[in-house]
Amino acid sequence: MSLDVDTVIARRSDLALAAMGTLARRTLRDESSRIHRKHERPRFAFAVSRAGRACYAGKGVCPHVMAWHTPGFGWKLGERRMSNLSDHMKGLSITAFGVLVLSPDALLLRLLSIDPFTTVFWRGVLMFLTLAAAMAVVYRGRVDLAFRAVGRWGLLSSLIYAANLVAFIYSIANTAAANTLVIMAAAPLLAAIWSRLFLREPVALETWIATTLVIIGIAVVFWDGLGRGTWNGDLAGLAVALCLSANFTVLRHRKHINMVPATALGGLWGAIAVFLLGLTIPLSLNAQDVVVIAVLGLFVAPVAFGLITMGPRYITAPEVGLLMLLETILGPLWVWLALGQRASDVALSGGALVVGTLLVYFTIRLRRQTVVTPQTSG
Numbered sequence: 001m002s003l004d005v006d007t008v009i010a011r012r013s014d015l016a017l018a019a020m021g022t023l024a025r026r027t028l029r030d031e032s033s034r035i036h037r038k039h040e041r042p043r044f045a046f047a048v049s050r051a052g053r054a055c056y057a058g059k060g061v062c063p064h065v066m067a068w069h070t071p072g073f074g075w076k077l078g079e080r081r082m083s084n085l086s087d088h089m090k091g092l093s094i095t096a097f098g099v100l101v102l103s104p105d106a107l108l109l110r111l112l113s114i115d116p117f118t119t120v121f122w123r124g125v126l127m128f129l130t131l132a133a134a135m136a137v138v139y140r141g142r143v144d145l146a147f148r149a150v151g152r153w154g155l156l157s158s159l160i161y162a163a164n165l166v167a168f169i170y171s172i173a174n175t176a177a178a179n180t181l182v183i184m185a186a187a188p189l190l191a192a193i194w195s196r197l198f199l200r201e202p203v204a205l206e207t208w209i210a211t212t213l214v215i216i217g218i219a220v221v222f223w224d225g226l227g228r229g230t231w232n233g234d235l236a237g238l239a240v241a242l243c244l245s246a247n248f249t250v251l252r253h254r255k256h257i258n259m260v261p262a263t264a265l266g267g268l269w270g271a272i273a274v275f276l277l278g279l280t281i282p283l284s285l286n287a288q289d290v291v292v293i294a295v296l297g298l299f300v301a302p303v304a305f306g307l308i309t310m311g312p313r314y315i316t317a318p319e320v321g322l323l324m325l326l327e328t329i330l331g332p333l334w335v336w337l338a339l340g341q342r343a344s345d346v347a348l349s350g351g352a353l354v355v356g357t358l359l360v361y362f363t364i365r366l367r368r369q370t371v372v373t374p375q376t377s378g
Helices: 002-038 050-055 087-102 105-110 116-138 143-149 151-174 177-184 187-198 205-228 231-253 260-276 287-313 317-339 345-377
Strands: 046-048 066-068
Touching: 087 287, 087 317, 105 151, 105 177, 105 287, 105 317, 116 143, 116 151, 116 260, 116 287, 143 151, 143 260, 151 177, 151 231, 151 260, 177 205, 177 231, 177 317, 177 345, 187 205, 187 231, 187 317, 187 345, 205 231, 205 345, 231 287, 260 287, 287 317, 317 345
Parallel strands: none
Antiparallel strands: 046 066
16 A cells, blocks of 8 residues: 555656646746847746756755746856846946956066066966856856866967966066057957958958057067067067957857856966976065965956956957057056156157057947947847
């Protein structure tokens, strides 16, 4: 008789689970239809997971059976929604805040007494640990899911970022901060060239004109560096611009992928590279270096580059370029106010040509997109 009772209970459990699955599918289908009609996210939905079904044994429902999705969470694991903000405003806010956090980067690097490669090591390690910890919270402990989701394009992005990390810190240590940041400002413009070469995207006439003027401005900076013996730092700054532009192209090509894990991996690859090559002395930090490295590795770098990686998914390349100019202006300003260091008049004239050209170029591109978008959407 006990066997018959168990059989009845099992059958009723199966029926209950089947009813819950049917209700879940209908709810998700109805919510999906409503989203497509009104272009808004669902108020709620629940789904019965396989793990939850396994937990259900006729004695109650496992807490993991129902996975609730509220307006505070996106459909995909790890996506957070900023309420009452459009995607465009969200992208502007995220990118602008990331650039502002990054603006004192050059000043903090100037305050360090250690060699550039030791800085690369600690910055890369701390940045990786910080972003990995953040992903562990977002992905509920399944950090491996985050890293595997980036795929081979994420691996390429991480290698590019590793090269960018080494080149940037070396450049700041071997030339004026203004020189490095001015050369870096050309990255969004160079990204258009990368897009032409690898994505076969057309390049507008104003892009070629702006590229020519920017190359002239960078040549002036290099010419000044040759006379002052800082050409190696300027050359490293050009490598940074090339790496940033290549990474922008990868992020744009695979903008549906969350590349923050790739940024974390890039910091780790950079640290491993300088360590294996014997270029770093990890324990050579004094008390001030420990504080500065902690600020750089635990806050400035992970927060800034995490946000800058996320923001361009929602805004256009001209908007990214305009926002990145904030660092070009604010970075040297903080160094000058705190340490009294400034670039030479020749380098400043070349920098003014670069910044002025980019400002006009990005403004024209942005106005053209705002004119075209309403026409195409209507």
